[in-house]
Each structure stands twice: as C-alpha cells, then as structure tokens.
Amino acid sequence: MHPMSLSPVAEFNSLNAAYSCDVLRTSRASELALFLYDVSGDGPSIRFLHNTGIAPELLTVYRQGVFRDDPLLPHGGVSNALLGGGELGMSHLPAKQFGAAANYYTHALRGAGYIETAALSRRLSRRFYLVAGMLLGNGARQSRHIYAESAVAKTQSWLMSAADHLIDNGILAACRENELSKSARPLADIPVRHQMLLTPREKDVVAQMLRGFSNKQISACLALSEYTIENHLRRIYKKFDVHSRTALIAALSH
Known part of the structure; x- marks a missing residue:
C-alpha cells in the first residue's frame, strides 16, 4: 500500500x-x-x-x-x-x-x-x-x-x-487553467446517459484521464492527492462495472 x-x-x-x-x-x-x-x-x-x-x-x-x-x-x-x-x-x-x-x-x-x-x-x-x-x-x-x-x-x-x-x-494553477482553456473538453464525446452517472469531480477526473494523463498528472492538474484520485477512479470503475482504464474508456464510448 x-x-x-x-x-x-x-x-x-x-x-x-x-x-x-x-x-x-x-x-x-x-x-x-x-x-x-x-x-x-x-x-x-x-x-x-x-x-x-x-x-x-x-x-x-x-x-x-x-x-x-x-x-x-x-x-x-x-x-x-x-x-x-x-x-x-x-x-x-x-x-x-x-x-x-x-x-x-x-x-x-x-x-x-x-x-x-x-x-x-x-x-x-x-x-x-x-x-x-x-x-x-x-x-x-x-x-x-x-x-x-x-x-x-x-x-x-x-x-x-x-x-x-x-x-x-x-x-x-495558471498553467492548468491555460491548458484547460486551450483544449477541447473530452467529455463532449461521451453520451449524456454516461455523464449523468458522474459527479462533477468524477467528470473532472475522467476528462483528464481521457487526455491520457497518469494519476500523478491528474493529481497535479486538479490539486488533489493521488490517493483521492485513486478513490475517485475506483468509484467510477464500480459505476461502469469495469476494472481498468482501458475497459472504462471502452465503456464510456458506447
């Protein structure tokens, strides 16, 4: 651990x-x-x-x-x-x-x-x-x-x-804000029915994950601990009945 x-x-x-x-x-x-x-x-x-x-x-x-x-x-x-x-x-x-x-x-x-x-x-x-x-x-x-x-x-x-x-x-924080303002929101391609299952913070985590960020990068981007990011991901996996990032990305696209 x-x-x-x-x-x-x-x-x-x-x-x-x-x-x-x-x-x-x-x-x-x-x-x-x-x-x-x-x-x-x-x-x-x-x-x-x-x-x-x-x-x-x-x-x-x-x-x-x-x-x-x-x-x-x-x-x-x-x-x-x-x-x-x-x-x-x-x-x-x-x-x-x-x-x-x-x-x-x-x-x-x-x-x-x-x-x-x-x-x-x-x-x-x-x-x-x-x-x-x-x-x-x-x-x-x-x-x-x-x-x-x-x-x-x-x-x-x-x-x-x-x-x-x-x-x-x-x-x-200024760099993160600049990055987010220049990049398209990855959630735009996720069906609304899937987005409705996510809390606002979970949406933030998923958006950064879809950009290819690691847990450490998501932690820095959202100013949260890596432990908190992992907890969010575990809850998201459970909601979509998956056990990995790859499976989650596939589930979110359908």
Missing part, C-alpha cells in the same frame, strides 16, 4: 503548523499570524493564511482597516531592518513604545489583550509581501518580551518555504 500524499492545501497547512510552533517557541511570542499584504490597492489588502489562535474578531477588524495604521508593515513607519540581502525585513514595537502609541492599531490590539508586537516580512513581487506578525499577550510575565531577533532564522525559513509553495502552486 503506497503512502498517502497530501494535497497542496494540506501540505501548506502542515508546513505552516510546523514552522509556527518553532517560531513561537524561539520568539516567545504568545500568538502569531502569517498573511499576504497586497500594496496594489486592487482587491483585499490582507489575506490571512495561518494563525495560532488569534480571535477571529481581531483578524476581521485588522483586515477591514486597522492594518492601515500598522507601523510594522513594510513602509508602515517603524524602522524595517533589512536582513538577508534585503529580502527579509524585521520591525519591532516593544511594550514601552506600544503602550505610548495611540492609533487604531494599538487601540485594537490593546483591547484584545496584547502589549507588544513584531513582524518579519518578505517581498514576493511588486504587489505582494508575505508577513509573519507576532503578538505578546498581557498575561505574559513582566520580564518577558518578543525575541524577534532570535527567531529570524526560523522565520526566514518559514517565509521562504511558504513563498515557494505559493509561487509554485500559483504558476501550476
């Missing part, structure tokens, strides 16, 4: 969960979030990708406008020290400065019980930054701070891995 492979979404979630634990432990922050910051002004400016338990209400108000007063974002106002040849930026608002600041950002975070913040960001393109934001709650010991500098190496590895995942899968 072959090992179950993860879908791109599950792989990304697993990557974020592992790295966020390491970064929390090293930085000694209470919570953190990973998000995309879009500086274009075209569409949502903030897209959260992962967080370790920050209240949904705080994420919502931040996304809806509080981010505009966030001094830790690139060009946000707080000195953004460039690291790693300028690829990574780090900014920090220690508890004393955080407590003295007065804007929507600090008001919202203080109201949610946070007393100190830090952020590390990586530029992905002219439009997007990938940001890891760290928060320290007021329940932390008085002598405790966010040790952002200590977490630079782990956070940089996280941002690089997350960026690679987003870019790789974004390129693959």
